Structure formats: C-alpha cells, structure tokens
Amino acid sequence: MIGYVTLGVSDMERAKAFYAELLSDQGARMLLDMGRIAFIGKRMSEPMIAVCVPFNEEPNHPGNGNMVALPAGSKEGVDAMYKKAIELGATCDGEPGQRIPDQFYGAYVKDPDGNKLAFFVFG
Template identity: 75%
Template sequence: MIGYVTIGVSDMEKAKKFYTDLLGDMGAKLLLDMGRIAFIGESMKSPMLAVCTPFDGTPNHPGNGNMLALQPGSKEAVNTYYQKAIELGATCDGEPGQRIPDQFYGAYVKDLDGNKLAFFHFG
C-alpha cells in the first residue's frame, strides 16, 4: 500500500549517509539518487524512504505531528536501532520503553534535521 514516505532534509549527503547507515541492517540501501531526492529501501518494489530538499527551494522543516515509524522486529532491535540513531547524531525524543503494557514498546529520536522517527514493537 505505501510506496514511499518523503522526509525533507537540509543536506542530502548527510541525510543519505545517516539513513543508509541506520537502516542498512534492515536490508535498506540507496536505490535511486536523483540529485534533490534519493530513495532508500530494500527494492523499488518495497516501501521506501525518500530524503529530499524541498521542491519549492525554501528551507525544510519537520512537521509537527509527522513521524516515520519503523518496525525492526523485537524489543531488543528497538533498543539497538535507537542507540545506533543516537550514535549517528540523532537526538533522543523518548528513550526505549514499554508504552502500553504488553502491547507497545517504543523509542523515539529526531534525525539530523529534526524529523521524528519511532522504532516500535507490538507485543
């Protein structure tokens, strides 16, 4: 259903490195680089993350209430990806932990441009 999600960035090279380094263990790689927009994912037939500089030429800014949620497969993996994001320069926006007892475990970071990411596991 979802083809790709786009995140506005200020520095394409830094954003491509951040997301390919962060998501590489999930099988993601740079699939297509068109200059102001680049697609990262497992394949062009799977959901992708696109990083781009805004089309209108104005500075990017993270949306209030917008968030990209990634499901790495386990609570341990949530912890691992949270820590990896922090090591790559992201800032904490909610340390890993159980949010809803026995239902939702999550961690939250903001990327290099302030875009909010969640790593989560149900169960």
C-alpha cells in the same frame, strides 16, 4: 499500501548517509539517487524512505505531529535502532521502553534535520 515517505532535509549527503547506515541492518540501501531526492529501502517494490531538498528550495520544516514509524522486529531491535540513530547524530525524543503493557514497545528520535522517527514492535 505505502510506497515511500519523503522527509525534507537541509543536507542531502548527511541525510543519505544517516538513513542508509541506520537502515542497513534491515537490508536497506540506497536504491535511487536523483540528486535532489534519494530513495532508501530494500527494493523499489517495497516501502521506502526518501530524503529530499524541498522542491520550492525553501528551508525544510519537520511537521509538528508528523512521524515515520520503522518496525524493529523485537525489543532488542528497538534498542539497537535507537542506539544507532543516536550514534549517527539523532537526538533523543523518548528512550526505548514499554509504552502500552504487553502491546507496544518503542523509542523516538529526531534525525539531524529534526524529522521525528519511531522504532517499534507490537506485542
């Protein structure tokens, strides 16, 4: 259903390093780097994250209410992704915790460019 999600960034090298390392434990890697845009994922045929310098060459602006949610597989996975993101330079936007009893466990960060990410597990 989703091919890829693109996040505007101000520093391509920093963004590529952040996302490639953040998602490496899930088997993701840099799949395609075209200079202005780069795709990180497991395979080109599966959902990916793309980071790019905006096409109009204006500064990137994270959207208010926009968020990319990344499945973590387990509560421990949520905790690990949150910790790793913080270590890589993200800022906390909601520590790991049970959000809906017995249904949703999640954590929230903003990447170095201010894009909001969620790490989650249902159940």
